[in-house]
Amino acid sequence: MNTMNKTQRYIFLSLLTAAALILSIIEGMIPLPYIAPGAKLGLSNIVILSVVVVFGFKDAFLVVVIRSILLMLIATNPITFIYSITSGIVSTIVMALGCKYLKNIFSLIGISVLGAMAHNSTQITVAAILFTTMDLYYYLPILSLVSIFTGCFVGYTAIFVTDNLEKTLLKLGREA
Amino acid sequence: MKKKINKYDMGLIAGIIIINVLLIVYGGSQFVKSNNKTAYIYSENRLVREYVITDDIADEITIESETGGYNRLRIEGGQIWIQDASCPDKICMYQGKISRNGEMITCLPNGLFIKIVDESDESGIDFIAE
Numbered sequence: 001m002n003t004m005n006k007t008q009r010y011i012f013l014s015l016l017t018a019a020a021l022i023l024s025i026i027e028g029m030i031p032l033p034y035i036a037p038g039a040k041l042g043l044s045n046i047v048i049l050s051v052v053v054v055f056g057f058k059d060a061f062l063v064v065v066i067r068s069i070l071l072m073l074i075a076t077n078p079i080t081f082i083y084s085i086t087s088g089i090v091s092t093i094v095m096a097l098g099c100k101y102l103k104n105i106f107s108l109i110g111i112s113v114l115g116a117m118a119h120n121s122t123q124i125t126v127a128a129i130l131f132t133t134m135d136l137y138y139y140l141p142i143l144s145l146v147s148i149f150t151g152c153f154v155g156y157t158a159i160f161v162t163d164n165l166e167k168t169l170l171k172l173g174r175e176a
Numbered sequence: 177m178k179k180k181i182n183k184y185d186m187g188l189i190a191g192i193i194i195i196n197v198l199l200i201v202y203g204g205s206q207f208v209k210s211n212n213k214t215a216y217i218y219s220e221n222r223l224v225r226e227y228v229i230t231d232d233i234a235d236e237i238t239i240e241s242e243t244g245g246y247n248r249l250r251i252e253g254g255q256i257w258i259q260d261a262s263c264p265d266k267i268c269m270y271q272g273k274i275s276r277n278g279e280m281i282t283c284l285p286n287g288l289f290i291k292i293v294d295e296s297d298e299s300g301i302d303f304i305a306e
Binding site: 034037038077079080083105106107109110113114117127130131132133135136138140141142144145148152156159163 | 179180181182184185188189192193195196197199200203218221243267268270271278280282284285287289291
């Protein structure tokens with residue numbers, strides 16, 4: 001988005017970071033049936049994926065890091081922080097690469113599924129390193145199946161979000 | 177950017193589903209029921225307890241982590257499960273009762289890891305990482 005000036009850009013990114021943070025907190029309040037450790041909706045990924053598409057990788061990276069730090073201070077603990085920041089960063093990298101090189105093949109849904117898979121794999125890898133056991137990879141197939149459903153949902157929502165976000169930003173650019 | 181789900185997305189999703197269902201089926205076939213099994217209980221990467229589980233044992237163990245958390249384990253009828261825990265999400269409790277070779281319970285916030293190993297199993301598919 002070249003039509004925005006620096007301040008507008010920062011304001012939008014702060015708003016989106018706040019949205020990601022709030023979605024993360026709300027997600028913790030939604031009771032879900034237990035499937036496997038680490039299985040969750042990943043609602044904040046809607047925001048992250050939209051930022052990747054509309055603003056690009058660098059800004060998405062910032063949003064992920066700031067969201068993880070704030071989430072640790074508000075709702076969770078340092079151990080959860082290690083999981084959330086590493087998997088957040090890796091899934092952002094995967095989604096950014098997907099947006100750059102695979103956007104002619106996959107829609108946002110495919111890219112979001114890839115991001116969700118990367119998120120799970122990283123989380124399990126980090127857990128396997130912390131626990132020094134490879135056994136935890138036993139959870140990976142189940143988590144991957146879950147991530148397909150959440151990934152589709154996140155991708156589908158992100159299509160609408162990016163659509164509206166781009167329209168809003170265009171309007172903003174015309175008024176400026 | 178494409179706006180709608182297309183055949184490549186479908187292909188990706190179908191591929192992932194098939195691979196993972198196969199992996200789950202394969203993983204499930206690795207579990208064998210036996211009577212000579214040991215529960216290895218790890219806390220923050222240290223083996224804190226080894227427990228030979230038989231059907232007539234009933235016991236309660238409390239494992240405390242260095243960060244001040246605790247997990248109360250219950251062993252009964254050849255099964256082991258977590259009765260109570262200090263962690264906020266209680267995911268370790270939802271993992272239910274484990275009794276078969278290779279099954280495990282993890283509690284990420286407290287760094288607890290329980291794994292059942294069948295000692296009579298000679299195929300050696302499960303070895304303990306020190």
